[in-house]
Amino acid sequence: MNKNYTPPNQGMFGQIFDTILVLVLVYSSLMLPLLFKAAAKAEDAAAAAATAVKATWESLGQNAVQQAQWIKLGYDPDKAASLINSRFDYTIDPVMLIITIVVVGGYFWFMLKVSDKEYREVIREKFDNK
Amino acid sequence: MASEKISSSSKPIAMLKVLNPFHIWALGVGIVLVGEFMGWNFTVGKGGAYASLIACWVIGLLYTCVAMIDSEVTSTVAAAGGQYTQAKHIIGPLMAFNVGLYLVMAYTMLCAADALVVGDLMKSGAEVMGYTSLDTKPFVVLTVVFLAWLNYRGVFATLTLNLVITFLAFMSLVVLFFSVDPLHQGVVLQHEGLLTDLPYGWIGVVASLQFGMWYYLGIEGTCQAAEEVRSAGRSIPLGTMGGMMTLLVAATITWFVAAGLMPWQYLGQAVTPMYDAATLLGSSQLQLMLFVATAFAAIASANGCINDASRAWFSLGRDRYMPVFFGAIHPKYRTPYRSVLFLVPIAISFAFTGLLDQVITFSILSGLLSYTFMTFNMIKFRKMWPLGSIHRGYIHPFHPIPAITLLTLCCATYFATFLGYGASLLSxxxxxxxASIWFVLRRYKYVKRADQFTMPWPRPKGY
Structure with a gap:
């Protein structure tokens, strides 16, 4: 029969360090996409300035019912134009899609493999070393 | 059993078993209902009004699978930490660590978003009354600190408050529905004139699945209270499935009313669409009711989020996956008080970043990762302990169809997130x-191996 694993005790400094490290990782991942967004927003603003024309409900493709509701909401054609013309771009970049699939799939594969190895240790200690 | 040895005494302290199925309903629906008042409408922005309705039902199917799977596993693994504890017993420590983080991040970020909504709502209310420059930050802080205090003092009062305000917020949607004369088109509702074809085609429908999760995100939080209910085998399935039915009704009502009052381009970007719907009806009573109901929904959600995030963080600390300091229960109130207090400044600081869309996306993706885990978890659970080998409080029907359906819908939702939010997904x-690499290289050495399996079950098949 093998002896059960006895983990070391962690001091207060180590506990504080580990907690702060996780927080730093979280804040970094929150901020990172902003770098991409800042560049995209600058491009959008430049494109909007280049194509700016006087908007009408007809040029914005709004029927009579839609126009009435926009007006009730406090919008005129100029103000509504930015909402109506703001559209997502769903063009798929195959390279980015493949990278994303590999990252998500690889993460779960790594997780299940390592977890299984660790779980076998847990079961061995729990059921073999009573 | 939730027990913990306080440093000065060896007497084990357990959390109180005081909750019933209505509290479970209030916990689940309370966290989610804010999604019917704001956030769900971003589905309209990503794919149009019809895409939003399709997303509502498709993601409703995803969450029905989640509720079925969760009810079986939680009624069998009745311990604080919910899916985290399930992962520990069925998949292994690294998965459990990640699931614990998913829960903490999903709920803490959602709590931050809720507090931001309360602040913005107060600003809107102040503007109606003529005060144009109200600072929202004190309301954000007050909301989080007050709810944390409630959570610190005890779970019964916390969830009883949720029960009352969640019920009132839900009833406000029902009142709004009957106020728009729903059976007579063209009188108040203008679906014929406002509904358009799919503006992005079918790819927009797929893209809208991402924010479709807002209709139901957090219902799985019911199992965080598994250790504090009087009968987990009865209360968790009843409360969870009852909550799902409530949300399906609320989501459909919400879509029907909002899509019949606002052009999709406005609705797709509105911050408080249901309040706007009440404003469009021109009734100050309805406007006031939706103002109060939106605030109630956001407070109930933040309340449930603090409850769930603190229990997940507590469980991580108790098992030494995170510093053991957090694994303490209050000797008098029997709550995970250190975890509750620790998460207060975190939630406030997330809210103060002002990155609402990033915070929401982090919350949604953490939820999605957690649902993906549930599919592996369910398949392994039935394989390692087949029916009859251990006592199950509830057995969900049609296995493995719900698990396979859930995995398929999760993959579709990852793709939906990739469409428009690819950088956030990768980040x-x-x-x-x-965090996983850090756990393997540094934290795992502090974990007591055999202590990770505490259920009185036989050895799992294949191990």
Whole structure:
């Protein structure tokens, strides 16, 4: 029969360090996409300035019912134009899609493999070393 | 059993078993209902009004699978930490660590978003009354601190408050529905004139699945209270499935009313669409009711989020996956008080970043990763302990169809997130990958192996 694993005790400094490290990782991942967004927003603003024309409900493709509701909401054609013309771009970049699939799939594969190895240790200690 | 040895005494302290199925309903629906008042409408922005309705039902199916799977596993693994504890017993420590993080991040970020909504709502209310420059920050802080105090003092009062305000918020949607004369088109509702074809085609429908999760995100939080209910085998399935039915009704009502009052381009970007719907009806009573109901929904959600995030963080600390300091229960109130207090400044600081869309996306993706885990978890659970080998409080029907359906819908939702939020998806995945590597290389050495399996079950098949 093998002896059960006895983990070391962690001091207060180590506990504080580990907690702060996780927080730093979280804040970094929150901020990172902003770098991409800042560049995209600058491009959008430049494109909007280049194509700016006087908007009408007809040029914005709004029927009579839609126009009435926009007006009730406090919008005129100029103000509504930015909402109506703001559209997502769903063009798929195959390279980015493949990278994303590999990252998500690889993460779960790594997780299940390592977890299984660790779980076998847990079961061995729990059921073999009573 | 939730027990913990306080440093000065060896007497084990357990959490109180005081909750019933209505509290479970209030916990689940309370966290989610805010999604019917704001956030769900971003589905309209990503794919149009019809895409939003399709997303509501498709993601409703995803969450029905989640509720079925969760009810079986939680009624069998009745311990604080919910899916985290399930992962520990069925998949292994690294998965459990990640699931614990998913829960903490999903709920803490959602709590931050809720507090932001309360602040913005107060600003809107102040503007109606003529005060144009109200600072929202004190309301954000007050909301989080007050709810944390409630959570610190005890779970019964916390969830009883949720029960009352969640019920009132839900009833406000029902009142709004009957106020728009729903059976007579063209009188108040203008679906014929406002509904358009799919503006992005079918790819917009797929893209809208991402924010479709807002209709139901957090219902699985019911199992966080598994250790504090009087009968987990009865209360968790009843409360969870009852909550899902409530949300399906609320989501459909919400879509029907809002899509019949606002052009899709406005609705797709509105911050408080249901309040706007009440404003469009021209009734000050309805406007006031929706103002109060939106505030109630956001407070109930933040309340439930603090409850769930603190229990997940407590469980991580108790098992030494995170510093053991957090694994303490209050000797008098029997709550995970250190975890409750620790998460207060975190939630406030997330809210103060002002990155609402990033915070929401982090919350949604953490939820999605957690649902993906549930599919592996369910398949392994039935394989390692077949029916009859251990006592199950509830057995869900048609296995493995719900697990396969859930995995398929999760993959579709990852793709939906990739459409428009690809950078956020990769950045959040980077966080979980780095945290996993850190756990394997540094934290796992502090974990007591045999202590990770505490259920009185026989040895799992294949191990």
């Amino acid at each position: 959040i995945m980077a966080f979980y990958i780095l």
